[in-house]
Amino acid sequence: MNALDLLAEREDMISPGISACVGCNVELTLRIVMKVLGPNTVLAIPPGCMGGVGVVGWNKRSGAKVPVFFPLLDNTASMLAGIRLAYDAKGKDANIVAFAGDGATVDAGFQALSGVAERGDRIIYICYDNEGYMNTGYQRSSSTSKGSWTSTTPVSKDGHGGKRQNGKDFPMIMAMHDIPYVATASPAYVPDLIRKVEEAMKVRDGLAYIHVYNPCLTGWGIRAEESISVARLAVKTRYFPLYEARRREFRITVPVPKPLPIENFTSRIKKFSHLGPEAIADLGKLAEDRYAFLQSLCRGKDNNA
Amino acid sequence: MNEAEKEYISPVGEGLYSANTGDWRTQKPEIDQETCSRCGTCLIYCPTSSVRRADGRFIINLSFCKGCGVCAAECPNGCIAMTREAKR
Ligand code: SF4
Numbered sequence: 540m541n542a543l544d545l546l547a548e549r550e551d552m553i554s555p556g557i558s559a560c561v562g563c564n565v566e567l568t569l570r571i572v573m574k575v576l577g578p579n580t581v582l583a584i585p586p587g588c589m590g591g592v593g594v595v596g597w598n599k600r601s602g603a604k605v606p607v608f609f610p611l612l613d614n615t616a617s618m619l620a621g622i623r624l625a626y627d628a629k630g631k632d633a634n635i636v637a638f639a640g641d642g643a644t645v646d647a648g649f650q651a652l653s654g655v656a657e658r659g660d661r662i663i664y665i666c667y668d669n670e671g672y673m674n675t676g677y678q679r680s681s682s683t684s685k686g687s688w689t690s691t692t693p694v695s696k697d698g699h700g701g702k703r704q705n706g707k708d709f710p711m712i713m714a715m716h717d718i719p720y721v722a723t724a725s726p727a728y729v730p731d732l733i734r735k736v737e738e739a740m741k742v743r744d745g746l747a748y749i750h751v752y753n754p755c756l757t758g759w760g761i762r763a764e765e766s767i768s769v770a771r772l773a774v775k776t777r778y779f780p781l782y783e784a785r786r787r788e789f790r791i792t793v794p795v796p797k798p799l800p801i802e803n804f805t806s807r808i809k810k811f812s813h814l815g816p817e818a819i820a821d822l823g824k825l826a827e828d829r830y831a832f833l834q835s836l837c838r839g840k841d842n843n844a
Numbered sequence: 845m846n847e848a849e850k851e852y853i854s855p856v857g858e859g860l861y862s863a864n865t866g867d868w869r870t871q872k873p874e875i876d877q878e879t880c881s882r883c884g885t886c887l888i889y890c891p892t893s894s895v896r897r898a899d900g901r902f903i904i905n906l907s908f909c910k911g912c913g914v915c916a917a918e919c920p921n922g923c924i925a926m927t928r929e930a931k932r
C-alpha cells in the first residue's frame with residue numbers, strides 16, 4: 540500500500556483533538572506511526588510533549604484508541620520489557636511501543652533503553668527528538684544542538700551564550716548496541732518513515748529503535764507553516780541524515796548527494812539567530828563529519844552517495 | 845466499552861479525550877478544487893488529520909483543524925488559500 544492510500548484509509552488511532560501546538564510535526568509523526576502500527580498496540584508515552592497534550596489521558600479519559608501508559612521519565616523501556624514478558628506468558632502478541640521525547644530517551648531514560656537493547660527484549664522504541672524539554676519550558680537536553688538558545692542556556696543581549704556542547708549522535712549510539720533494527724526518520728519524508736515503522740514491526744529478536752528528528756516550532760522559534768519544510772531542510776543539508784542499520788549493516792535510505800548550505804536550515808530557526816558565521820559553519824562542519832562517518836559505515840554499498 | 849478495550853485488565857476510563865482544537869483557528873484553509881491536482885500532499889502532512897479523501901477529491905474537515913497553514917505551504921500547486929477566521 541502506498542503512503543497516501545495507507546494514511547487516507549486507515550483509522551486514526553489518536554484522538555482528533557489533542558492540544559499539541561499549532562502545526563506540531565510530532566503530532567503528525569504520532570498519528571502516522573499509530574496508523575501504521577494499528578489497533579493491536581500497547582503504547583507507552585513518558586512525560587513530555589505527547590504525554591502532556593492529552594494522548595495518555597485526562598480526567599479519566601484517554602487520547603488514544605489503544606491501551607496507553609504514562610511511565611516515568613526514566614523507566615519507559617524496562618516497563619515495556621515487562622509488558623512484553625506478560626504478553627508472552629499469556630501467549631498473546633502485540634506491538635509493544637514507546638513514543639518518547641529526547642529527554643526521556645537520550646538523558647533520563649537511557650539506562651533502561653540501553654538495558655533493553657543489550658538483553659534483546661522485543662519492543663519498538665520511537666524517540667521524537669525536538670532537542671529539549673519543550674513542554675516544561677524549553678530546557679536543554681543532551682540532544683540539543685550546539686549554539687542553541689534554550690531557557691537553561693540563555694543568550695545575552697550582545698549575542699553571547701547558547702549551549703556550549705554538541706548534541707549526542709544518539710541513533711548512532713543505539714546502532715552500536717548491535718540491535719536488530721535502528722533507523723532515523725523525518726516527518727518530511729513520510730513514505731520513508733512508514734516503511735521504517737513497518738520494518739520495526741517485523742523484528743522478532745530484540746529492540747527496534749527509530750529516532751525521528753522533529754524541529755519544535757514553539758521552542759526553536761519556527762513559523763507554524765514551515766513545520767515540514769524546516770524538517771526537510773535538516774535532511775537536505777545533511778544535518779540529520781536518514782538511514783537504517785541492521786546489526787551494524789548500514790544503509791542511507793535518502794541519499795543527499797548535493798547538500799544545501801547549512802544556513803538554509805539554521806536561518807529559519809530563531810534559536811540560532813544570535814550565532815555568527817563561524818558558529819554556523821561549525822554546525823555545517825559537524826554535519827559533514829557525521830555524514831562522512833556514516834558513509835564510511837556504508838562502504839561497499841551502491842547507495843552511499 | 846468496545847471489543848478491543850475488553851481485552852485488557854482494567855477499563856480504559858470513560859472514553860476518548862478530545863480537545864476542541866477547531867476553536868484555536870485564527871485562519872482557515874480552503875482548497876480550490878478547480879486547480880487541485882489530487883496529489884494528496886495536504887492529506888499526508890496535515891498534523892491533525894483534517895484532510896480527507898472522498899471520491900478521489902481532497903476535502904478539509906474543519907472540526908479540529910488548527911489553521912496551521914502546513915497544507916497551504918506544502919501544496920505543490922499553491923491551491924490552498926488561508927483566510928482569516930471571523931472573530932468568535
Ligand atoms: S491548516 Fe493545518 S490543521 Fe488545518 S487542514 Fe491545513 S494542515 Fe491541517
Ligand code: SF4
Nearest residue numbers: 880881883884886919
Ligand atoms: S496538496 Fe494541493 S494539489 Fe495536492 S491534493 Fe492537496 S490541495 Fe490538491
